[in-house]
Amino acid sequence: MIRTLLARISQKHRTILWPDGPAPALAQRYRGLPAIDAARCPEGCRDCADACPTEAIAFSGGKPQLDLGRCLFCPECEAACPEKAISFTSDYRLSVRARDDLRLEGAALPLAKALDAKLLSLFGRSLKLRQVSAGGCNACEADVNVLGTIGWDLGRFGIQVVASPRHADGLLITGPVTKNMELALKKTWDAVPPPKIVIAVGACAISGGPYYDRPEQLGGAAAVVPVDLFVAGCPPHPLTILDGLLRLLGRLEDEGRIAAR
Amino acid sequence: MTGAVFTRTRNGAALPLARVPVTDFDAFRGALLGDLAAGRRLVSFFATPEAGAAAALWAVVADDGPGTLAVARTLLEGDGFPSLTPAAPQAHLFEREMAEQLGLKPQGHPWLKPVRYRPSWRSGHDAWGRTEGEPILPAVGDFFRVEGDEVHEVAVGPVHAGVIEPGHFRFQCHGERVFHLEIALGFQHRGVEESLLGGPHRQTTARIETLAGDTTIGHATAFAQAVEALSARSAPPRAQAIRGIALELERLANHAGDLGALAGDVGFLPTASFCGRLRGDFLNMTALLCGNRFGRGLVRPGGTLVDLDDALAAELGRRLEETMTDLRGAAELLFGAATVLARFEGTGRVDPATAEALGLVGPAARGCGIDQDVRRDHPTGIYRFTHVPVMTAHDGDVNARAFVRWLEAQRSHDFVKAQLASLPTGTIRAQEKPIRPEHVAISLVEGWRGEICHVAVTDAEGRFSRYKVVDPSFHNWMGLAMALRNEEISDFPLCNKSFNLSYCGHDL
Numbered sequence: 003m004i005r006t007l008l009a010r011i012s013q014k015h016r017t018i019l020w021p022d023g024p025a026p027a028l029a030q031r032y033r034g035l036p037a038i039d040a041a042r043c044p045e046g047c048r049d050c051a052d053a054c055p056t057e058a059i060a061f062s063g064g065k066p067q068l069d070l071g072r073c074l075f076c077p078e079c080e081a082a083c084p085e086k087a088i089s090f091t092s093d094y095r096l097s098v099r100a101r102d103d104l105r106l107e108g109a110a111l112p113l114a115k116a117l118d119a120k121l122l123s124l125f126g127r128s129l130k131l132r133q134v135s136a137g138g139c140n141a142c143e144a145d146v147n148v149l150g151t152i153g154w155d156l157g158r159f160g161i162q163v164v165a166s167p168r169h170a171d172g173l174l175i176t177g178p179v180t181k182n183m184e185l186a187l188k189k190t191w192d193a194v195p196p197p198k199i200v201i202a203v204g205a206c207a208i209s210g211g212p213y214y215d216r217p218e219q220l221g222g223a224a225a226v227v228p229v230d231l232f233v234a235g236c237p238p239h240p241l242t243i244l245d246g247l248l249r250l251l252g253r254l255e256d257e258g259r260i261a262a263r
Numbered sequence: 264m265t266g267a268v269f270t271r272t273r274n275g276a277a278l279p280l281a282r283v284p285v286t287d288f289d290a291f292r293g294a295l296l297g298d299l300a301a302g303r304r305l306v307s308f309f310a311t312p313e314a315g316a317a318a319a320l321w322a323v324v325a326d327d328g329p330g331t332l333a334v335a336r337t338l339l340e341g342d343g344f345p346s347l348t349p350a351a352p353q354a355h356l357f358e359r360e361m362a363e364q365l366g367l368k369p370q371g372h373p374w375l376k377p378v379r380y381r382p383s384w385r386s387g388h389d390a391w392g393r394t395e396g397e398p399i400l401p402a403v404g405d406f407f408r409v410e411g412d413e414v415h416e417v418a419v420g421p422v423h424a425g426v427i428e429p430g431h432f433r434f435q436c437h438g439e440r441v442f443h444l445e446i447a448l449g450f451q452h453r454g455v456e457e458s459l460l461g462g463p464h465r466q467t468t469a470r471i472e473t474l475a476g477d478t479t480i481g482h483a484t485a486f487a488q489a490v491e492a493l494s495a496r497s498a499p500p501r502a503q504a505i506r507g508i509a510l511e512l513e514r515l516a517n518h519a520g521d522l523g524a525l526a527g528d529v530g531f532l533p534t535a536s537f538c539g540r541l542r543g544d545f546l547n548m549t550a551l552l553c554g555n556r557f558g559r560g561l562v563r564p565g566g567t568l569v570d571l572d573d574a575l576a577a578e579l580g581r582r583l584e585e586t587m588t589d590l591r592g593a594a595e596l597l598f599g600a601a602t603v604l605a606r607f608e609g610t611g612r613v614d615p616a617t618a619e620a621l622g623l624v625g626p627a628a629r630g631c632g633i634d635q636d637v638r639r640d641h642p643t644g645i646y647r648f649t650h651v652p653v654m655t656a657h658d659g660d661v662n663a664r665a666f667v668r669w670l671e672a673q674r675s676h677d678f679v680k681a682q683l684a685s686l687p688t689g690t691i692r693a694q695e696k697p698i699r700p701e702h703v704a705i706s707l708v709e710g711w712r713g714e715i716c717h718v719a720v721t722d723a724e725g726r727f728s729r730y731k732v733v734d735p736s737f738h739n740w741m742g743l744a745m746a747l748r749n750e751e752i753s754d755f756p757l758c759n760k761s762f763n764l765s766y767c768g769h770d771l
Contacts (some may be wrong), residue, residue, distance in 0.1 A: 006533050009596045013537050013589055029547065031554035031569065055469040074469055077568060090554075104467045114456075133426045137451050139767050140428055141557045142608030147426045151539030165424035178328065182380055182401040182450045183429060186421045199464065212469035218454035237476070240543075 017155045021254060025094075025241060030090065032239070033075045033090035035111060040065040042087035053082035056205070056214050064183035068094065070111070071208040071222075072106035074236040096234040097246025101224065104234060114231055116252030121197060123244070125171050126251050128160045131201070133169035136187050137219055138177030141237040142204035146174060148240045161247055167191075172199035172230075178206040179226055191227045199230040204237050211236060215236065268294035269324065269333035274641035277492040280720070283334055288344060291320065291337035298324045298333070299351040303672035304622055304635075306332065306707065307464035307716045308357035310339075310365045311729040312385060317342050320363045321731075323705055324716060327640040331587035332705055339367065342388060346372040354621035356737060362390035376404060379449035379770050384457070402431040409435035409442045418587040419754060423448045428766035436752055442756075444747040446740055451595050451770035457735030461732035463698075464686065465489065472559050475734055476516060480509045480549075482732075483562035483709045483712030485717040488643055492704035493719060494696040498644065499581055500687035502566030506681050507645035508579075509549060509558050511675035516545035518591055518668040518675075521722035521763050526597050528757045529606040544586045548579055566692035587676045594669045607662035611746035611758035614659055623742045624735045625713020627762055629655045630663035637709035649680050661761040698725040712765065732770030 009050040011079055018026050022102060028034070050066060051059040058072035059079060066088070079088050097114040104111075116122060135143050149156040150163065164170050167190045179187060189201075202223040205211035210221040222230050248254045272278050286294075299305060307323040340600030346369035347354040356378065358369040363377045365579040373391065379597025380401040383389050392530045393399065408416065414437050419427035429450040435443040436563040455470055471486040472479045484506050491497055498506070513699045525539025546556035553561035561567055571579070576626050597603055615621070628635060636653040638646045653671035656663035700723050708715045722728040743762045747755060764769070 005596060005599065009533060011593050012592055013540075016540050029550035029554055031552075032550060033554045033560075053465065055466045064341045074553070074559070076469065077554075078465075081568070092592075134422055135426075135428045135451075135766075137453050137767070140430065140765065141473070141479070143428065143557070144477060148539070148543055151543065152424075152536045153540045153543055161636050163426055177451070178453065180450065180452055182452055183421065185400070186429065187452065192421050195678040212466060212473050213458075215460055215466075216454045218452055225282030236473075237557065239556070241391075259691070 012196070016153050017158075018153060020241070021248060024054045028092055028094060028215060028239065028241070032092055032094075033077065034092035035091050035096060036068060036070075036073065036075075036106075037089055037091050038066055038068060038106070039087045042085040044085060047084065049084060050079035050081040050088055053078040056212060057211070068106045068235045069104060069209070070106055071101060071232060072211070072214060073204060073234065074205055074212065094239055094242045095245050096238060096242050097249055099230065101208070101229070101232060109191070114246055114249040117199070117230070117250055121199070122252055124197065125199070125206050129172070129217060129247075129251060130162050130164045130165045130170045131172055131174045132175045133163055133176070134184035134190050136175060136177040136186055136207075136223070137180035137213070137227050138204065138206060142176035142244050145237045145240045146176065146203060146243060149244055154244060156244070158224055159248065159251070159253065169194035169197070170198070172201065172226065174201045174203060175223040175227070178205050178210040178213045178221065180219050180224055184220060184226060190200055200227050200230040201233065201250070202229045203233045204235060208232050208234065269298070269335045272332050272705060273330065274336060274637070274693065274707045275330060275488045275492055275643040277495070277699065277702045280701045280703060283336055283703060285319070286335065286337050288337045288339065291322070291335055292345065292347060294335065295322050295324065296350050298346060299353065305351065305353040307355070307713070307718050307731055307733050308354055309718070309729070310361035310367055312365060313338060313722065316340055317388075317444060318361070318367055320361070321718070321737070323716070325641065325707075326737045327635050330641050332641070334703065334705065341602050342366055342582065343368040343370050343371050344573070348372050352620045356741065366390050374407070377449065379451070379452040379555060381452055381454075394747065406433045406447075407435070407443055407445050411437070413437055414442070426513060430766050432755070434747070434752055434755070435469045439751045439753065441747045441750050441752050441755075444744045446744055448740070448766060448769050451767040453767070453771065455771040456730060456732060458729055462727045462730065468563065474771065475736070475765040476557055478513065478710045478712065478715070478734070478765065479770065480506070480513045480562060481708050481715050482556040483558070484510060485708040485715045486707045487562050487564045488706040488708070489616070489704045489717045489719040490698065491693075492706065494564070494720060495699065496565060496693045496696050498566040499690045499693055501570070501689045502691040503644035503710045504682050504686055505552070505567045505691065506562055507570055507649070508679050509552060509561055510708070510710075511679050512545055512549050513558060514548070514675045515672050515679075516542050517711040517763075518672040519545055521760065522594060522665060523666055524763070525604065525607070525757065528760050529603055531600060532596060534593045534597040537589065541590050544582065548582055548586075551575065551579060551582070557735075563692070565695060566690070568692075570691045571686065576683045576686060583676065583679055590672065598666065598669065598749050604662065606757065607665060608658070608660060608753055610661045611657065611750060611761055612660045613742055613746050615744050616743065618659065621741050621745070622659075622738050625710070626664055626667045627713065627739050627742050628665045629653070631659040632657040637707045637714050641707050643680070643707075649681060651675070661757055664761040670675045700703045700725040712736060712763070714738065732771060734765055736769045738762035738768075739764050740769060746759055
């Protein structure tokens with residue numbers, strides 16, 4: 003007993019203060035929201051699009067358009083650009099309510115708005131989620147799990163991952179939804195009592211991610227269930243996932259858009 | 264090794280295809296069974312489509328003592344061949360895989376079922392006689408059954424209670440006692456191997472890095488080594504050291520997480536809580552290195568994408584010591600608690616003979632006293648210059664698998680600390696060179712779960728005509744099934760956690 007208490011003291015209090023205090027420091031090399039300065043794009047250059055592993059970058063009118071739903075936040079485009087027109091910022095806020103909101107056209111990312119008043123009154127202070135991995139590589143799963151550790155303590159927001167869909171208010175889905183998981187996902191969804199919500203975490207669950215063109219998968223959760231929140235990343239940082247969840251529940255005060263870059 | 268059939272090579276080397284003779288099947292089978300009977304290990308065993316024949320079979324065997332690998336191939340005229348599994352159980356899942364992928368029929372295989380529940384690559388050739396276009400449902404089919412008045416069956420999954428990947432578990436129970444567990448996977452199948460054909464493509468690296476997302480560094484290093492071997496170049500010493508640091512940080516993060524999860528499964532909350540946080544601290548060190556907690560965007564063929572400057576090395580070293588002090592406290596508390604040991608010891612025992620027969624790898628094998636580790640037996644990169652002591656335990660139970668992880672974490676810490684103090688100078692990326700056509704390269708890495716094996720075969724244009732991946736979980740899932748025999752079904756979560764295998768690494 004005394005050893006346990008001494009260990010407890012030496013391990014210290016570790017729960018982050020955010021959102022009431024500062025957010026935990028992200029690594030200096032962390033790749034968050036990409037910023038594109040299309041004005042610097044050389045005529046006819048498509049180097050970033052050619053380097054992208056998921057065809058997340060398309061050109062229209064000579065300007066690059068980035069689909070954050072497909073983006074793996076890998077360093078390939080940044081490295082390929084001869085003019086350094088693409089760079090990754092440290093902005094970790096990457097959650098939106100609609101799939102199209104992730105298609106960046108130079109301006110801004112419309113961050114997720116809260117659920118409507120009726121759903122907020124039901125889930126605002128207590129949200130129980132069932133997690134379904136449907137082809138996920140265990141990175142998104144791991145960083146969802148992290149939110150349950152003492153460092154993040156998801157329970158303090160009334161959010162909990164529960165063991166049965168019957169106990170849940172919604173699903174948190176990771177993975178591109180493999181064909182072999184389609185039926186299981188659908189059955190899990192059917193077992194959740196309405197009203198219910200769906201949160202798609204990671205590039206795979208939004209668009210198929212690295213497997214976007216494979217016939218063995220369905221291109222994300224929206225192929226099977228209606229999605230209420232999209233959290234971009236590969237995998238999204240735990241802070242990104244928590245930010246998305248709290249925005250959805252109207253628990254974050256800065257409702258505004260990210261300033262235009 | 265039978266010289267006429269097998270060609271000797273080593274980890275991280277490439278051979279021209281012309282140096283791997285195509286032998287007749289009987290000679291191939293005899294030589295392979297002879298090698299395995301002599302105690303060598305089946306590292307990879309796979310089939311590739313072949314014009315003018317049913318398929319080519321490839322086998323890679325490791326001789327851990329002298330640190331050599333040997334590769335052989337044969338051609339199959341028809342779909343059937345006498346199964347090797349009855350004589351060499353290590354082959355069981357490899358043969359099921361080739362039956363599924365190419366419609367081959369290993370005759371006499373004791374339990375020939377699909378692995379990933381997908382159609383055959385060869386149209387018109389299906390090992391189970393299914394017609395083309397017929398829907399294939401995962402985990403639907405025969406399961407081994409124990410009959411009897413008081414015997415009952417428990418089915419779990421694919422969707423589990425925790426935040427983990429999907430798989431289906433079928434228990435044959437007598438009361439609480441498990442007679443037999445059968446594990447059916449394939450739910451995570453994304454078609455990775457198929458998608459690598461004709462590569463490397465621009466999508467290839469992202470798929471390698473997500474083969475098993477918690478083993479990004481392990482698989483990316485195996486891929487980098489294979490491509491480097493095929494293009495006759497090697498990563499500069501500094502890059503090799505950085506890769507080694509990242510590989511050991513990956514091991515530290517996962518071993519710390521596993522110790523916490525094991526503590527959680529026996530209700531020992533202090534270590535469960537501490538280790539949940541400590542795992543994240545190790546992941547954050549990887550993020551410090553490359554910007555991503557799982558090591559995405561670090562390892563590439565030819566070296567690494569990012570370097571480590573003095574300030575970063577110092578910061579990594581500082582955090583490593585701090586985190587290790589806390590991990591030591593958490594682990595000592597765990598292994599010093601009688602309540603924990605009462606649950607860990609004697610639970611989920613696998614005997615060494617079973618472990619060897621099944622070809623288990625990693626901490627699951629070393630926990631049975633099997634003294635093998637790619638880093639020592641088949642060293643490449645930095646491990647040729649800095650040796651990591653191999654840790655074993657002998658009881659083959661949950662406690663042994665847990666304790667090996669704690670011992671390995673300490674050795675990984677020592678290794679990273681030493682590397683940070685003496686990083687080689689120089690560049691981090693070797694100049695790109697073309698991949699040589701018609702070569703085969705074999706690349707092994709000791710990932711945190713055990714041996715990762717990538718075999719790359721190139722065509723006349725220098726593209727992958729086959730890229731075979733073996734995740735350590737592929738060897739080890741059967742080990743978990745054996746560990747459950749005669750255990751209480753309520754100990755399944757604990758046993759499962761003590762293996763902590765990858766579903767997507769198995770399902771590909």
